[in-house]
Amino acid sequence: MEEIKIDSCQCRIIHEELVAEARKNALATSEVEELAYLFKAFADGSRMKILLALIQNEMCVCDLAALLSISESAVSHQLRLLRTMRLVTNRREGAVLYYRLNDDHVNELIRVALEHIRE
Amino acid sequence: MEEIKIDSCQCRIIHEELVAEARKNALATSEVEELAYLFKAFADGSRMKILLALIQNEMCVCDLAALLSISESAVSHQLRLLRTMRLVTNRREGAVLYYRLNDDHVNELIRVALEHIRE
């Protein structure tokens, strides 16, 4: 998908220059995929509830499970995904892991999204 | 899922007060679902490429298909989804439909997301 092929494309192109310019300004494919992957983290009800909860307070796995009414295993799977994309981190206190947001981007993204759906 | 049931929950709760407070501050379930649904629009490589292209210029379906190297049908399906969530609109010029972003939220969301993955 990294190869640019204007002429071999089967599709009709009405505005060749527009398409050429769009290609020129396009982000790297890897970055586009990273973007889409990041947004996937927010694209699920359970993960969204987790993130919304962690905006308020750090919480442990079993509390999140109680809050969302799903299993601790399910929460743990989702937290792993959120950890992978550096949206959350945790700190250990004995056997308990407290999860919190890693930076303010989660907050910003949700704020803008809320603006969109509320207007 | 709209019913709040603290006591009937099977899960252990370590910090009851934290969970109770999180419930109290929680967004309405419908709004949480709307949020997740909105983010789904950004959570796919093809739709992300479409949105990134439309940040630069309005474009018609067949140009987008050429740009993404996928079928016009596939583009049309994705545009319908983006229209549904009011992220894009179109204007007709003869037989051609030109799509553009509906407001600046797309731009903002992508800007913050890029900030996150680039740091």
Next chain:
DNA sequence: TTAGTATATGAGCAGTTGCTCAAATGATAA
């Protein structure tokens, strides 16, 4: 050590998603 608590992980399955293909619709031109 052993038992119990808190969390993580892998396999597997049901539900969802993004594509292709075929057919329909809407607009233009002859």
Next chain:
DNA sequence: TTATCATTTGAGCAACTGCTCATATACTAA
């Protein structure tokens, strides 16, 4: 009207996702 172009739409299928269940790991306390 008919032919063609630009786009939309529905059905169907392969790939992906989020859950459950069983098991494993990490820590604490006795």
